Amino acid sequence: MSINWFTVIAQIVNFLVLAWLLKRFLYKPVLNAIDEREKRIASQIGDAEKKEADAKTEKETFRKKNEDFDRQRTALIDKALEETKAEKQRLLEEARKEATDLSKKMAEALKENQENLVKKIAEKAKDEVFVIVGKTLKDLANIALEQQIVDVFTGHLKNLNENEKKDLGTALAKSAAPVIIRTTFDITAAQQPGLEQSIKDAAGTDATFKFQTVPELISGIELNAGGYKIAWSISEYLESVKNSINEITGTKTVEK
Template structure:
């Protein structure tokens, strides 16, 4: 086999030129491209890792925030329940106070109503009693009873203290003033004389006396001297009793 060394040498030279050309214009750009791709991939991986770290950090923050929010929610719920319990207690106390006030007002109104009813019943009873007494006394009133009442009136007049007579004596000092004696029945001369004598003796001067018959007195007398009055008769005594009973009731 014959080898053409010249051809062989040219082939070697062509191969080396081809290798140089490939290395110069193909392999180096490919390596640079691969390096760039590798650098891009590493950069992307770094960014992804950084993003993953940030995601983990955000997740941890979110989970921590959720935990804190859960605690805050539980605390807020507990505070709300406490406030609701306090408000419910205040409302119940206020309601109980209002109910107590309402019961007190109702009790006061009922008591006042009962008192008014009792007063009206007592007033009606007193009026009926006074009417009954007046009717009864009217049936019992006689000149003899009036004579006895005249004796009692004059006896009381004789015992009247001087300090109570001072006003009557001052009124009697007016010479133009007359004493008026009202009686349910007409007084006889002896009874009139006793009245005039008793008045003049205690008042310290003669007194002009006018006598009149007042059947409304039922029995007894009423002596008027100016603004002063001395009475002892069934009508005035019955009215005084009713007035005293009404005053005590009020």
């Protein structure tokens, strides 16, 4: 039960040595290891959290990009559809216009062709009729017919109204040259005085006369004095026939 003071001192020293050694070999290494591990775990958790945050950010970015892409794609498709529609409409319009123009041109060409044809037919018919009629009249022309023509012309002179007679008289008076009388046939010497007298009567003035034969007149007679002209021939009737033909074919070209 007694205390050995040397033992007490020795035990205190022993205890202090043990404390120092245990601190050196036990507590420090173990605590350091724990700290190191905790640090590592914390850093790993931190890394993981950072990675997760990064992944979230990436995901969000990707989602946004995807949405943008979808939106752009839809917009592009819509735009392309609109453009296609507009282009289609434009092409249709163009085609329609071209078709219209073409059909108009075709109609015009057809009409022109028709008119040309009608004109040609009419010309031909007229020419033929004239030729036939002229030939016929020429064939039929004899003294009796020629006399008849002179009579008709004389009658025509007589039937002139006062103004016409006045104009004729003025023309004859003004003209120094002789009055030219053109006929298809030769006026006989027997017929000439009668015809001259009739003209003088109608004009109410004296005049000298010159007779010319022009076969182109076709059974006609023509008086020409100082720019004044009185004529009668079958050609007038033929002209009337020509107009009638034109009316029937419905073309105005002939009149031109």
